[in-house]
Amino acid sequence: MDAEAAKVIGAGIAMGVGAIGPGIGLGMLISKALESIARQPEVTNDIRTNMFIGIGVTEAVALYAFVIALILVFVA
């Protein structure tokens, strides 16, 4: 296997495996937020704000994987 192929395979694995955790996390986060909104509709705005903060922090993990994949393909 030459180095170019290894880079591309590594980038694919980095992005694919790196997206598993944040995907599960985002699903749990949003399902809990929707549950609590359904339970207490009067605090919808507070919950939504905090949900977006959580989404931002969680999806950053997937984006680190994306940056690693980019570095593997274009820089390394």
Place this chain on the structure above:
Amino acid sequence: MSAPEPQAVPTEAPPSSSSAAGQRLPTEVVPGPGRRRGGCLLWVLGLLAVMVGLAFIPGGEKASFHVDEEFVLEPLLELPPLGPIDLSINKAVIYLWISVAIIVVLAIVISRTIKAMPGRFQVVVESLYDLARDGITGSVMHVGAARWFPFIGALFFFILINNLVGLIPLPFGHHHELSFYVATANINVTIGLAACTFVFTHYAGIRARGGLAYVKSWAPADAPPVLKQLIWGIHGISEVFRLVSLSVRLFANMLAGHAILGVFFAMALVFQNYLAAAMLQAGSVAIYLFEIFIAFIQAFIFAILSAVYIGGALEEGH
């Protein structure tokens, strides 16, 4: 006995025709789904026929597309470098200028034409302002919200307008052809913005409590000495990592979005097939709409996390 029956019928409407009330409704219940299903089937068949027809049309000329070249910054106007700093004008600089011009013109126009009975445009701007003031700054910061709103609001509007300008195709491509680019898909821009938040966080903390007291407040005062140093070190690392995560989040989101957008728009040219072109264009429209949503969400998250960080530094003993 006759009273509850008409209420029970609509839930079991289509097959039942034996009861008296079931005969009352057939004209509006039974043919409805059948006719709709037939229409649906017709649409699907028509779409399939069109797709098969498209698949047999020979494709146009083959064009190659490299998505990474869309993000290469070639200088459009060479300027003499100032020491190690390259001052030449490239398309990221032009995109920043465009969004700054839009913000300035928008602010001047809206402040000159402000009315008690708002028009549609003023309602949009006012609701965005409300979101920045009450939704972002007011809901997160408990002290100093009024003082720090100008900074947080400026961050929100700057990133929002930048992200939205990036969704308009502008003629700064390879041979001045229309192409997508966004200034926030450049790590230098986002690191600059995150560095503003980083500096202002510590400025706010030191201003509120004095330098030594602020640095001491990173660890709880009643912890044992060794644990205190450990917590202090972890907090210091997390402060630096906030800078990285804040900048990389915005950068990677916009870069990934524009890379996908570019791939979808350009793949139709590469595939040489009208069927693939039609499907990919439909997909690219969907992704374009999603990118408008992402532009809002990313501006919102950047601003609200900045407010959280500054608010945390202002508050006592967090």
